[in-house]
Amino acid sequence: MPVVSARKALAEPGATGVVVLVDNAAATQNLEKMARGTGHAFSCEQDGDTYKVGIAKGASAIEFAREPASPATAAREKDSSRGPVVLITADSMGRGSDELGQLLVKGFVFSLAQLTPPPEAVIFLNSGARLTAQGSSAVGDLKQLEENGAGVYTCGTCANYYKTVETLAVGSIVDMMAITNLLASASAVITI
Numbered sequence: 001m002p003v004v005s006a007r008k009a010l011a012e013p014g015a016t017g018v019v020v021l022v023d024n025a026a027a028t029q030n031l032e033k034m035a036r037g038t039g040h041a042f043s044c045e046q047d048g049d050t051y052k053v054g055i056a057k058g059a060s061a062i063e064f065a066r067e068p069a070s071p072a073t074a075a076r077e078k079d080s081s082r083g084p085v086v087l088i089t090a091d092s093m094g095r096g097s098d099e100l101g102q103l104l105v106k107g108f109v110f111s112l113a114q115l116t117p118p119p120e121a122v123i124f125l126n127s128g129a130r131l132t133a134q135g136s137s138a139v140g141d142l143k144q145l146e147e148n149g150a151g152v153y154t155c156g157t158c159a160n161y162y163k164t165v166e167t168l169a170v171g172s173i174v175d176m177m178a179i180t181n182l183l184a185s186a187s188a189v190i191t192i
Contacts, residue, residue: 026165027156030173033173034178040056083115083120084120084186084189084190085119085121085183086192087183087192088105088192089191089192105192108192113145117149118148118150119150120150120151120187122150122152122171123153124152124154129155129158130162130164132169132171133162133167133169134169139170146171152170153173154168156174
């Protein structure tokens with residue numbers, strides 16, 4: 001909701017910026033993604049459990065918001081062919097044995113890292129958010145996916161629910177609007 005509210009406020013006639021108060025790190029990361037993704041300047045100050053997020057519009061904001069391209073972004077820009085968007089909704093694959101399901105999902109993530117072209121993005125929802133946290137056996141393969149040019153994204157609400165926000169080991173936290181946009185613009189979607 002903070003992202004949706006910020007977007008609405010920024011769309012108001014004459015709006016030059018907005019200040020949003022939130023109570024968790026995932027919300028600040030979601031707001032930052034939205035701000036930078038739309039060419040706006042972003043700032044954040046923490047005071048105890050409260051985060052004060054500033055988002056500013058304008059030409060100077062666009063220059064401020066631009067960051068050097070990451071290796072993953074540069075690789076995506078060089079390669080015009082697009083792989084699928086992969087949606088991983090659990091930390092286990094299939095029904096039956098949880099132990100087998102965890103082995104299968106790890107094998108699936110490893111296989112994704114071998115694809116050419118790589119997936120455009122791999123999105124983690126629900127218990128799938130655990131796969132991007134420190135200690136997950138999938139982290140090494142997910143880092144390889146990023147190096148290959150795939151975006152790795154974890155649902156912020158899911159990361160908050162499973163308390164993996166602070167232990168995120170790969171990729172970035174995104175909001176449901178970003179997930180929806182990725183899925184809507186995908187050349188193909190694979191869901192497990």
